[in-house]
Amino acid sequence: MHDTNKDMAEQVIRMSGVNPRKCMKCGKCSGTCPAYDEMEYHPHQFVAMVEKGRIEELMASKSLYKCLSCFACVERCPRNVEPAKLVEAVRLLVIRQQGKNYLKAEDLPALLDEKIPQQALVSAMRKYSK
């Protein structure tokens, strides 16, 4: 494992409180995930890739912004692994970097649509930018 990747994996594990070793590779999380088809890496792969230290690949993936944070994977996992918390931790690793906000305030006007409740925009800001 590459050293910086290893450090980052440790950081993700610390931030999320998830122990990827608890995963028994059953795939129930990915069997339940409503955003599965949108995601390049699926919830069980997040767990496996964090375990293997493949953080940079995860950080570069759009999957981070496709996860709905619905926590279905967390709810269903028989081993209580909580994959969504890993998705969140990797996303935080990205957006906490300088200039890596995924959603900027100036992007908002373009997104405005009367069908989108204001609350959704507020939580999107919270989720996608520091």
Add this chain to the structure above:
Amino acid sequence: MQRIGVFVCWCGSNIAATVDVAAVAEAMKNEPGVVYTTDYQYMCSEGGQSRIKQAIKDYNLTGIVVCSCSPRMHEATFRKTAVAAGLNPYMVEIANIREHCSWIHKDKEEATEKAVILARTAVAKLMLNAPLTSGTSPVIKRALVIGGGIAGIQTALDIADAGYEVDIVEKRPTIGGRMAQLDKTFPTLDCAACILTPKMVDAASNEKITLYTYSEVESVKGFVGNFSAKIRKKARFVDATKCTGCAVCTEKCPSRKAKNEFNMGLNNRGAIYIPFAQAIPNVATIDPEYCIHAKTGKCGICQKNCSAGAIDFDQKDEIIEREYGAIVMATGFQPIKLDNFEEFGYAQYPDVVTSLEFERLMNAAGPTKGTLLRPSDLSHPKTLVFVQCVGSRCSADAKDGKPYCSKICCMYTAKHAMLVREKYPDTDVHVFYIDVRTPGKNFDEFQRRAVEQYGVDYIKGMVGKVTKKGDKLMVQGSDLLNNEQITIAADMVILATAIEPDPSAKQIASLLTASIDTNNWMTEAHAKLRPVESPTAGVFLSGVCQGPKDVPETVAQASAAASKVIGLLSKDHMVTNPCVAQSNELLCNGCTTCEKVCPYGAIEYKDKPIVGPGVPRGTIRRVAEVNPAICQGCGACTVACPSGAMDLKGFTNRQIMAEVDAICK
């Protein structure tokens, strides 16, 4: 004055790698009473034992301390060694410097220091040991088997075969257990009834076996060789000696609300019922919960229709008291409740069933007479999805489910899949699996047959949710090997549901003071070396009550348990443990505290003449007396006694205090 020898074992490198054994032996030389010390590679070996014997003779030892593994491992060995050299077996003390020391410490210096303390403690205790003599108690040559599934039946048949009387107590109206509900059985696919019912008949007709069906064990007292049990034979409201099993009453009974438990609640039965055609005994039972007569005093249709005049609404429960030398637990299992696994829709959709329900749906004697029809609309299902590991293998901190593998479901799912494809070649059968676990003779071959010959589609992955669309069940899950999330439109979903011990096991275990683990499976005396005995002497384990198993394993274990019972019953007397409690009548004030804490009922109060310094002549006082045949030496009374009158032989208060002092020195 004692002359003590101390023998320090290396246990190969188990102890010697972490404890400086020579230093321990050297340190013990200076302890009061010690006249000889040595260390040796394997004290328990022939060579080690002969060293001990030689030293006892050469140095005229009155007692020995062996610093070695746990007394559970080799106390008996070293006691035998001592006896062979002419010592009393209770003049042996073990200092556990392996499990309590070398195995749990890393630092050699610290471990050595602790080993010295443990050795010194054993010496301090031994200084106060006195020779003890075992008594004997007779063995009652009759066994009690609790649970009449295939495990209990097999155990009873084997015990009876050896010539001993054995009673089976079964809480349901018939013996047979879960196996009676199964259709065909892996790995050979013979019909369960065809191989089980002859055994049930054998048990019923064997003159050494007495069946108490529809009965429960209410209390158990006593100890190995000498148990006494109270059995409640519940009223069936049918005279079993008159009932011919014609089943006319069961058809005529107008009360039809009771769920048929034999068919896993897939249909209803009458208030008067016979669980299945081959039930043993083949007599009807009235369920007072649903009987109109029991509720309102009216009806009585069964009585009017019974040509044998067997219906007896006034029948009462009967209590039977019997004595036994040995007790066998064979209480089996049940599938877990799936209420909290909403994702599978079990409670919502009738076509989502458990595997045991599926057995009934495939069974010629089941609610659909063996034609596979789905429960919702009795149509023939074309697409079937099986899901393995439902509720099994969940981590202990998960919100529900069991942490263990239920062991039988991979195999019975392969069986179900194969049977469906065999009987209905027009079906599509999919199996979601996490792992396929099929160790066992001819087991993996069996599962491969399902895939290769019967074309069952095994999908590596788990189902995430089941929803309904029209008359289809939409099964969404992951196909990990194809990196896909898939949805199968199915007609039926079959959940390989985790199994758990019968809910009564916990209470029965506490009646027997036998131990159970965190999942309520019965605990063995030794996981590897004594797998069919409970740690409580005289209690044996048969079948699934000890942990998940299939029929071949259950039967093997049942016969093993029987052979242990036969070994016990073949003895005329048991040697009793002399380490029992004893009350000092001069100190006892008859407060009855000890009687209340004794779990074995070994303490009685008797008026006794008390003779002693300062006691007026002719004093008679009510004092505690321990029955040494019943006392198990647990010591509960010795700590409860407010006057300090109770003491445990071999573990007296003085000995314990000497140990504490030695540790604190």
